[in-house]
Amino acid sequence: MTNDLEYENVVMEFRGRGATVRALDTFNFHVAESEFVVVVGPSGCGKSTLLHMTAGLMHPTAGRVMLGGSIITDPGPDKAIVFQNFSLFPWKSVRSNIDFGLRINGMPPAERNELIDRYIKLIGLDGFENHYPRQLSGGMQQRVAIARSFVMRPRVLLMDEPFAALDAQNRQLMQEELVRIWSAQRPTVMFITHSVEEAVFLADRIVVISRRPGRVKKVLDVTAVAGASHWRMDPFEDVIRRPDFQELRAEIWGLVKSEIQLRS
Numbered sequence: 613m614t615n616d617l618e619y620e621n622v623v624m625e626f627r628g629r630g631a632t633v634r635a636l637d638t639f640n641f642h643v644a645e646s647e648f649v650v651v652v653g654p655s656g657c658g659k660s661t662l663l664h665m666t667a668g669l670m671h672p673t674a675g676r677v678m679l680g681g682s683i684i685t686d687p688g689p690d691k692a693i694v695f696q697n698f699s700l701f702p703w704k705s706v707r708s709n710i711d712f713g714l715r716i717n718g719m720p721p722a723e724r725n726e727l728i729d730r731y732i733k734l735i736g737l738d739g740f741e742n743h744y745p746r747q748l749s750g751g752m753q754q755r756v757a758i759a760r761s762f763v764m765r766p767r768v769l770l771m772d773e774p775f776a777a778l779d780a781q782n783r784q785l786m787q788e789e790l791v792r793i794w795s796a797q798r799p800t801v802m803f804i805t806h807s808v809e810e811a812v813f814l815a816d817r818i819v820v821i822s823r824r825p826g827r828v829k830k831v832l833d834v835t836a837v838a839g840a841s842h843w844r845m846d847p848f849e850d851v852i853r854r855p856d857f858q859e860l861r862a863e864i865w866g867l868v869k870s871e872i873q874l875r876s
Contacts, residue, residue: 614680615767615800617643617666622675624661635661637825639675646798650805650815652864654872658826659804663770666802667691679768689717692761692799696773698753700745700760706732707741710760717764731759734793751782755789762793769794771803775810784848787813791844808865813844813851818864823871830867834860 622639625632635658643649651659664670665677668687677684679691700709707728714724732741735755745753754774761769774790775783787810794801805811811818815834822829835842837860843851851857 615645616647616680617768617800617802618676618678618681619662620676620678622662622665622672622677624658624665624670625673634825636672637827639827641819641828641831643800643802645800648794648801648803648814648816649819650803650811650817651819651821652805652808652811652868653821653826653829654823654868655806656824657821657871658824659821660772662821662826663693663772663802663804666768667693667770689713689764690767691770692764692766692768693770693772694754694757694761694774696776698745698750698757698777700753700756702745705742705744706737706748706756709745709756710763713760713764727763731763734762734796735759735789749782750778751786754778754786758790758793762797762799765797766799769799769801771801773804773806776806783807783810787844788848790814795845808861808868809852812857812861812864813848816842820864820867820871829871832860832864 619639619641622636623634624636625634639662651662653659661670665672666684668684668691671685701712704712710728710731711724714727732738735758737752737755740748740752745756748756758774775786778786791814803814812834818832818834820829820832821827837856838844843854843857
């Protein structure tokens with residue numbers, strides 16, 4: 613069983629009163645197992661729709677979305693999602709939030725506790741396991757959300773602008789934290805962002821989507837520029853000074869900018 617994703621002639625339409633909106637049109641793309649793919653594009657191009665179909669939360673109007681060669685039909689613990697707004701249970705502690713998915717999937721208590729301890733340490737929240745979300749900073753809350761996803765050991769991790777609500781400093785730190793945590797497990801990742809810098813720093817490949825209806829405009833191979841060791845393993849502040857990083861960032865921004873429709 614592989615953990616690759618395949619989008620085959622995917623079309624997604626939303627029907628309303630007297631009108632049909634096509635969000636995605638003939639979308640074709642393949643994500644290799646353990647690959648970190650970042651999707652960028654103008655607002656309303658279908659990025660989040662693509663993620664929701666991959667999670668099994670909605671079905672395409674036409675075409676197929678497949679995980680390991682099997683059509684995705686429903687949500688499940690093999691497809692974890694991290695949202696922008698953290699989505700933590702405010703009445704549950706850090707430990708209980710991380711435990712939630714394990715418990716409803718029937719994992720024995722002893723095994724659950726061992727995993728939870730490991731991930732609390734991994735995300736650097738030792739001593740905060742009994743705190744509630746309201747007692748944590750935004751960055752700490754997002755660490756809990758990420759741990760809650762990783763602890764399920766999903767085949768695919770789906771991230772919908774997970775750091776957009778954070779300030780610039782915490783965003784940079786969380787990007788580096790994500791790389792550290794992901795490197796220990798390496799699930800296949802689909803990551804949505806509006807930040808071109810974030811995309812270039814994190815991705816193995818970047819998919820630029822056209823304005824609605826969304827199609828693949830261009831795929832850029834970041835590893836061909838970043839090298840086999842990949843610059844995401846280095847501090848963000850060092851990487852963004854590199855001329856090749858800035859050149860790639862400028863190319864991607866030019867592609868996205870050309871798709872933005874200015875309305876009067």
